[in-house]
Amino acid sequence: MTFDYDFFVIGAGSGGVRASRIAAGLGAKVAVAEDTFMGGTCVNVGCVPKKLFVYASEFAEHFEAAKGFGWQQVDGSFDWPTLRDNKTKEIERLNGIYERMLGGANVEVIHGRATLLGNNKVGIGDKVVTAKHILIATGGTPKWPTFEGAEHCITSDQIFYLETLPKRVLVQGGGYIAVEFAGILNGLGCATELAYRGPLFLRGFDSEVREFVATQMAEKGVQLSFNTDIESIAKNDDGSLTVRLNNGEVREVDAVLSAIGREPRINGLGLENTQVKTAKNGFIEVDNNFLTADPSIYAVGDVVGRMPLTPVALAEGMALARYLFDNKPIELNYSNIPTAVFCQPNIATVGLTQQQAEEQFGEVLVFKSDFKALKHTLSGLAERTLMKLIVDKTTDKVVGCHMVGPDAAEIMQGIAVAIVAGATKQDFDNTIGIHPSAAEEFVTMRSPV
Secondary structure, three states, X not given: OOOOEEEEEEOOOHHHHHHHHHHHHOOOOEXXXXXXXXXXXXXXXXXXXHHHHXXXXXXXXXXXXXXXXXXXXXXXXXXXXXXXXXXXXHHHHHHHHHHHHHHHOOEEEEEOOEEEEEOOEEEEOOEEEEEEEEEEOOOEEEOOOOOEOHXXXXXXXXXXXXXXOOOEEEEEOOOHHHHHHHHHHHHOOXXXXXXXXXXXXXXXXXXXXXXXXXXXXXXXXXXXXXXXXEEEEEEOOXXXXXEEEOOOOEEEEOEEEEOOOEEEOOOOOOHHHOOOOEOOOOXXXXXXXXXXXXXXXXXXXXXXOOOOOHHHHHHXXXXXXXXXHHOOOOOOOOOOOOEEEOOOOXXXXXXXXXXXXXXXXXXXXXXXXXXXXXXXXXXXXXOOEEEEEEEEOOOOEEEEEEEEOOOHHHHHHHHHHHHHOOOEHHHHHHOOOOOOOOHHHHHOOOOOO
């Protein structure tokens, strides 16, 4: 059978763009359809603008710290429209880069909503095209809460474009996004409360890391309300919001940011016209080669719900393209994937938590350092840093590494290479540290706790 395309990709986010570029480079005729913005969530309403906002929110502390180093008080006023608009200009620049990057790779870009019409068939508007292979790479979208008055909330999709910065904000949730934005908003001068229905946020991270971050965030001014959730929201005549919590308390705020998780972006995709199956949580089911239950349709990235991280989507897209058009087997390893939470202070981690390591190996050695960074001996700030190594006692391999503190992600990326390569605690001990630096603590911890 002759097809219009060898490879038709729905979604120009991280996974879709990488898959399409690799496939085109291997000689395939490729098209990508995108109905919102080039670059997907990460570029537009995720990682990139979020990190820019994190930078912005840290300056207040930098200004405060500068006094201890002899700098006179600087003007600490903050202008929200400047940050918002400069961020938008940068995102628009990146959108253009993605468009040119695809064109330069001989990938046809189609602006519009693609709908699956059946085996090997895709519709865009009133046009129908065929493809030998179809890839769903539509990513995820924020979950909307279901309590009364939920329509008055904003999500991470809207917060980057607010007309004005709210003075009082309640953040709902306990994952990456909620914790990161609680720090951002607090740093930008908003009176910020984080409400999470569980006893402690960041479920899945090392428990000591979670507790340490909670203490640090509270000291920085974020009000943490655990075992607390929203029951209802009512909008007042002056535009403010009255929030009723499940503990009977009431809050008066200017905005509620709901960050209770993300779900696959599959509404209106036409899955009902195919054999594609979804799991109970809504994510698309795929096999080890990212093939769905439909023989012509594949899926990668956040829409399959394995690890919702941009680098993972990139790796999956690249592996799939090489599998389909270069006969290379897919051999992705989802263990030891480093990750970071850009809360304040930052978290970065790779490998197992202490609890996971104890379950898997039985006896482990834990090395820990909790200290005030050199900078803060003069800054006057109370912030502390936590570093932790988890070692399998039998093999001496470092099976987990965790850090809370400034530049944690930058430090952890290098350590992740060592962990993936199978480094032992002796390898860490044999490595000379860079002095004075926080990172040297990882190679100077000698006594287990």
